[in-house]
Amino acid sequence: MKKRGQEPVKENHERWLITYADLITLLLIFFVVMYTLSKIDANKYYAIASSLAKTMGGSQSIMESGGPSLVPGADESKELESYLDKAEEKNMEKIQKQIQEYVDKQGLAGKVTVSIEERGIVVSFQDVVLFPLGVAELNPSSRDIVDKVGAILRQTPNYIRVEGHTDNLPISTSRFPSNWELSLARSASVVHRLIEFSDIPPDRLSATGYGEYRPRKPNDSEANRQQNRRVDIVVLRTKFQEVEPEAVNRPVESKQSGKE
Template identity: 60%
Template sequence: MKRHKKPEKEANHERWLITYADLITLLLIFFIVLWTFSNIDAKKFAGIAESLAKALGGGAGMVLEGPGPSVVAGAPVSEDRVETKFNLSAETKENLQLQKIKEQIEKYAKEQGLAGKVTARIEERGVVVSIQETVLFPLGSAELTPQAREIVRKVGQILLTTDNYIRVEGHTCDLPIHTARFPSNWELSVARATSVVEELLHAVHFPPERLAASGYAEYRPIAPNNSEANRQRNRRVDFVVLRSRYKETEPGVLPEFFYAKPKIAP
């Protein structure tokens, strides 16, 4: 018996629609991704920035001056996005502020040709601005030079941008001193710190309750006292911008009524 051949199926000429549909889907996903990049969620970005700052050991973190150009051509950039303030923690905000102070000091030192003599560094306790003795005082003296007064005023104006406590520290090298005014390096270091504080108070009108003066003589060196170059580095005045968490360890300010003069009965 002859076997009958099965009729062949007609070719499907619409299979291209599957490929076309896949292409359209991929294009749709691509444009959704572009739209997402052009509308970054500020709060989510701030959370990422804060997490990175903590992971990097409390560094300065990440700062966006603005949202940048839109990825999608013709998409308007909202002013609200430019002025968005990220919801950062107080610690991260303080880290950013301290980093800004450091950069301002370094910029000023570079512009005035004081690089190496006026330096700033970030430590665990805060920002430390160091000014060498040769820029501030004659050898063995606690009297500020005219150039020194200008430098102290400029540094003070930069430090006024923060509400943190400022500790002014006087340091000397290990060379002994014995004069009528300064029997030892202790008196000299304290007198230098006090001279700087007085300049901040009178010339910059710095809030006195935020200032403190201390002297460490030769006992807080930043380099070994084995050469004149190192001794010059050790003879310095430090402005320490204390982190807010150290405010709890500082003596508190008494209320105003403690300072009020009692009225004398007639």
């Protein structure tokens, strides 16, 4: 029996609103996070995630754990791309200036040129600076030049391509059946020198030979042929590195055979 004067307990039929409100809140959080991830902006993501974690009474362990990392890629923001491009351009201008100062100091102007092109920095050596005519071994006097330039290039993480070029005068020897072999052998000599004496990692270097087929000027005079006989060291811009083959990481093999 109900006590006299006691109000009857009313059943709450609106408890579902609490569950509904929680669901809406979670959906809002989900879409905010998805929107942030779509921008691939690590700083913005960290700020929003940290704010949400504090609001929900949690911690930042989700960002400190071993979850997937946000690495800038093809979809990175235009602001980040612009910043990286400007930083790379500034570094290339610094390297160009250092090499040019060395060239001027050594009296190599006219025989060694340094320029910044769309593909990157191009340090061009006339063949007489580095090699005797028809030979792929570096002159003793030229080794120091390659070493000094290599020491400057070592400060950049970019890929470096060494390109050999010749004129159109035919060559046919037991070692060099054509200008292809001569141009490639010369670029390979420079690459070996950069590895051994400038400590540039081999996986950042490549050698190629173009023979007579990438001339600067028509091969119609000795002066023009002299400019076509050259070796170019090219520091590639980052955007051109994307077409370079990636190195495959292989496990280090045990030096002791027969052991796992």
